[in-house]
Each structure stands twice: as structure tokens, then as C-alpha cells.
Amino acid sequence: MLLTSLDGPDDLEAAVTVGDASLSRADLLAAATRFGASLPDDGPVAVDATASLDTVVAVVGCLLAGVPVVPVPPDSGPAELAHVLRDSAATTWVGEARPSVDLPRLDVWDGTARRTLPTSPPEGAAMIVYTSGTTGSPKGVEMGHGALAAGLDALADAWAWTPDDVVVHGLPLFHTHGLILGVLGSLRVGSRVVHTVTPRPERYAAAKGSMYFAVPTVWSRVVKDEASARALAGARLLVSGSAPLPVSVFDGLAALTGHAPIERYGMTETMITLSTRVDGERRPGWVGTPVLGAETRVLAEHTGEQVAPDGESIGRLEVRGPMLFDGYLGRPEATAETWTDDGWFVTGDLATRDAHGFHRLVGRASTDLVKSGGYRIGTGEIEAALLDHPAVEEVAVVGLPDDDLGQRVAAFVVTDGPARDGLADELVELVASQLSWHKRPRQVVFVDSLPRNAMGKVQKTQLG
Ligand code: MCA
Ligand code: AMP
Numbered sequence: 001m002l003l004t005s006l007d008g009p010d011d012l013e014a015a016v017t018v019g020d021a022s023l024s025r026a027d028l029l030a031a032a033t034r035f036g037a038s039l040p041d042d043g044p045v046a047v048d049a050t051a052s053l054d055t056v057v058a059v060v061g062c063l064l065a066g067v068p069v070v071p072v073p074p075d076s077g078p079a080e081l082a083h084v085l086r087d088s089a090a091t092t093w094v095g096e097a098r099p100s101v102d103l104p105r106l107d108v109w110d111g112t113a114r115r116t117l118p119t120s121p122p123e124g125a126a127m128i129v130y131t132s133g134t135t136g137s138p139k140g141v142e143m144g145h146g147a148l149a150a151g152l153d154a155l156a157d158a159w160a161w162t163p164d165d166v167v168v169h170g171l172p173l174f175h176t177h178g179l180i181l182g183v184l185g186s187l188r189v190g191s192r193v194v195h196t197v198t199p200r201p202e203r204y205a206a207a208k209g210s211m212y213f214a215v216p217t218v219w220s221r222v223v224k225d226e227a228s229a230r231a232l233a234g235a236r237l238l239v240s241g242s243a244p245l246p247v248s249v250f251d252g253l254a255a256l257t258g259h260a261p262i263e264r265y266g267m268t269e270t271m272i273t274l275s276t277r278v279d280g281e282r283r284p285g286w287v288g289t290p291v292l293g294a295e296t297r298v299l300a301e302h303t304g305e306q307v308a309p310d311g312e313s314i315g316r317l318e319v320r321g322p323m324l325f326d327g328y329l330g331r332p333e334a335t336a337e338t339w340t341d342d343g344w345f346v347t348g349d350l351a352t353r354d355a356h357g358f359h360r361l362v363g364r365a366s367t368d369l370v371k372s373g374g375y376r377i378g379t380g381e382i383e384a385a386l387l388d389h390p391a392v393e394e395v396a397v398v399g400l401p402d403d404d405l406g407q408r409v410a411a412f413v414v415t416d417g418p419a420r421d422g423l424a425d426e427l428v429e430l431v432a433s434q435l436s437w438h439k440r441p442r443q444v445v446f447v448d449s450l451p452r453n454a455m456g457k458v459q460k461t462q463l464g
Helices: 025-037 053-065 078-088 145-159 176-189 201-207 216-224 226-234 247-257 332-337 379-387 423-434
Strands: 014-018 021-024 045-048 069-072 092-094 125-131 139-144 166-169 192-195 211-214 237-240 262-267 271-275 295-299 315-320 345-353 359-364 369-372 375-378 392-402 406-415 443-446
Touching (some): 014 053, 021 053, 025 053, 045 053, 045 078, 053 125, 053 176, 069 078, 078 423, 125 145, 125 176, 139 145, 145 176, 145 262, 145 271, 166 176, 166 201, 176 192, 176 211, 176 271, 201 216, 201 226, 211 216, 216 226, 226 247, 237 247, 295 345, 369 392, 369 406, 375 379, 379 406, 379 423, 406 423, 423 443
Parallel strands (some): 045 069, 045 092, 166 192, 166 211, 211 237, 237 262, 406 443
Antiparallel strands (some): 014 021, 125 139, 262 271, 295 315, 315 345, 345 359, 369 375
């Protein structure tokens, strides 16, 4: 069973808290079992993954029932939502009614029993998580029960995560970090989890946890809020991931909280494969060694040979291990492209490795994926949305360095005439309303033309 702690004795304490609402283990198990038993068929269940107990109960219920669950970003606009529902072939919608959703709706709390739950984890996807690629619409990453279990056990090992812990975070419940690590990890290990609804520093400070999870943008905001930072001194571990943690933020956290943060690296497709360890060195700018069961190799771009483990030579990072995904739903070609013939997953990240096996991420091989506030955002889908606007002739979207977000989404736009007042806001709104709020450009720059090479390809590195 993936969520092993649900089988254990109930201590009447709140096992899961989201905002002001809590459930004990027994109450969560009862509610999720009831919901899982009410599922009408084996089709994927799309869950409007708001920061709420509804989301937790629905996801756990699907896992217990062995029915794939698709966590949907609650701010998805109609275009993105339609894509996710169509692509996943979801048969049930859990969430508020929406004009663009014509699936049968199921209430999380009010289920009629229709099936008995399996006693052992089924084959196939436990969860389908949508994530952006360099081109096209987001792809569904199929995660099996075994991969989730292996990935979580590896983190429990690296961080000495036990039932005595109280995990605190306020990250979205539709991605690996917030949902799988924060919530499912706690339900596997048996620790309590407190979700602060939004990841504001003062909410982290008020939560009194032992392990805090956040993306670098949140840690950077914590460091700027000295009182909140100091309130985390009593924690056991502060963990950062999903994007590079600036050395200044690492140092700021260490100075204000007394804790050098744990840094770890992962992807939706791979869960977490590299981490510093609770009992090991924590080095600013470095993400540590492979977690239990994971292996890495760093290959030179031109020779394809492993680069020297000298902490400076840069190459393509490839990983393998039991925590990796099964494939992109319905896209065997895209899946095959990410695997080498000898069974390694090509992350698309560039890294260096030192003689102790410590890794440092140095960027992505492609300029077409942006990491903003820890969100992975494909520039292609934003460009496609912007090209739908009648005034837009050409567009190139890039990630520009940003003190708060790490990178900010910036759109360079060529218009069909002089850009009129208000057009920039209109373009931002177009992306926010069709895709997701977090994918909207934070900067729109009107230009006369885009820099292109002799082949006519846009030179994104020249924009900024
Ligand atoms: C939100 N707002 C809106 C809307 N949506 N207003 C109008 N219309 C909307 N549709 C409001 C919010 O309530 C908020 O208000 C304000 O706008 C700002 O929201 P937003 O721009 O979204 O926030 P931000 O400040 O830019 O966000 C920073 C953030 C966010 C909170 C750090 O980027 C975030 O949650 N990042 C986490 C991403 C993540 O979990 N990635 C993990 C991927 P107010 O401020 O008043 O509330 S998994 C992964 O990467 C792997 C596996 C790994 O390694 O972990
Ligand atoms: P996602 O699929 O949203 O989880 O995004 C995965 C990507 O986030 C990776 O391919 C990396 O580019 C980036 N990433 C995740 N964790 C880290 C980290 N600790 N340091 C640098 N980049 C990271």
C-alpha cells in the first residue's frame, strides 16, 4: 500500500490540516474509502486541485480505488482545462461545476457505494500529472504506485523523515512538490502535514512544524521577512527544491534560522533523484548526491562520454531509478525521445559533479522551458496563445532573470502596427485566462522584429 500510515492506529490527532480544517487518519481513511468506492468506472478522475481537504480526500480515494487521478490546476483557463480533460480521457470531474467541463461531477463527501476497493495496488498509473514541455501543450506524466512509493522512501531515508515529524508547506496541490512529496509523503511516512493554503512566510512561521518544504521564491521571501525567518529556528529541516536556490538565500536562511537548508533536485517525470542528506554536507548551490535507488551520469555534449568528476566540467544530466515515470500518456514517441537506448532518462538539465558525487545544476539545455516561482512553463504554449491575438504578428517568449521568481516570463512581441495603449495588459490577460494565471507574462516588450539566424530561427539568447 502506498499510503502505509493510513493502515496504522489512529491517534485522533489531525493527520492532515489544510488552513483551518483537519482530518485525523481514521477520518481521512473513512472519507477517502467512501469516495473511492463511489467512483463509477475505472476512467481517470480529474480533480480540481484547490488547496483544500476535498483535494486530499479525492486524491487519496482514487489511490485507494486504484483509479488514476489527474490533479488539475484550479486556475486553468478553458483552453488548458479542455486539453487536460481531453488528453487524459478523464471520465469524472471532482470540483465546482464549470461551463467548459461537461463530465459527470462527483461530490467528495457524498458518495454512493458502487465498487469494492482492491486489496493490493493495481498496475498502471496511480496519477497523471500534467507538465509543460518545450513545445506544444502540457503532457501527462504517468506515475505508477511503485514509483511513488520508491521516490518517497528515498526521501524518508535522505531526510530521516519519521512519524514524529510535522511537515509544513503551502505549495500547490497539483504538482509533485506540494501534492506527492508534501501530502502523500506524509501519509506514507506517518508524519502530520499542515498546509498553509498559500506559502506566505508569516503562515510558515505560525505553523510550528519540524520540516518545511518550499520553492526558492518562498525561501527568498522568508529571508526578507526576518521575524518569520527567525520563527523557523525550532524546525528540524528546511527543504528547498523545484528551482535553483540562490546562494544568498541559502546563506540568509542559515543566518536567520540557524539551519543550512537541504537542497534537492527532481522533475515531475523522475520525482526527486538528488538531495543533500540530513547527516551530510549541505553546500550552497549544490543539490547533493543520488537518493536511495537513484543513479546519475553526466555526459559531455560532444563526446557522449561521462565528464570528469571535477566539479567544473559540464554535461547533460541523465538519471535512472525505481522512482521514474512510466511514460507520457498516449505519446510513445515523446516518451521514447527522453530515454537513451541503454535505459537512462535524459533530464534536459545541465550539471556538473565533483569527486564526492555532489551535483550542481547549471541550467537547462533548452531556452524553451522557463522555471518561474518553481513552476515549469513551456514557452511554446504561451507563444501559441499570444499568436491567437489579432494584433500579434510574431512573438518569442523567454525567461529573464528575476530576483523574486528566479525567472520571469517575458514576451517579445511584433505587432501589426503601432502597439496601442492597453495592448500589453490585454496580452497578459489572454494568457492568464486561456492557460493558467501562473503562466502569464510578467513583462511584455514590443519590438520591431525578432533576432533570427541565417536559417530564420529566433535567437532567444539575444532577447533580454
Ligand atoms: C492568483 N491570483 C489571482 C489569480 N490567481 N488574481 C487574479 N486572477 C487570478 N486568476 C492572486 C493570488 O491570490 C495572489 O494574491 C496574487 O494574485 C499573486 O499570485 P501569483 O502571481 O500566482 O503569485 P506569485 O507571487 O507570483 O507566486 C509565487 C509563488 C508561486 C507563490 C511562489 O509561484 C508558487 O506557488 N510556486 C510553486 C510552484 C510549485 O509548487 N512548483 C513545483 C513543481 P495574494 O498575494 O494576495 O494571495 S514540481 C517540481 O518542480 C519538482 C518535482 C520538484 O523538484 O519539486
Ligand atoms: P518540474 O517538472 O516542474 O518538476 O520541473 C523540473 C525542473 O525543475 C528540472 O528539470 C530542473 O530544471 C528544475 N529543478 C528542480 N529542482 C531543482 C533544483 N534544486 N535546482 C535547480 N533546478 C531544479
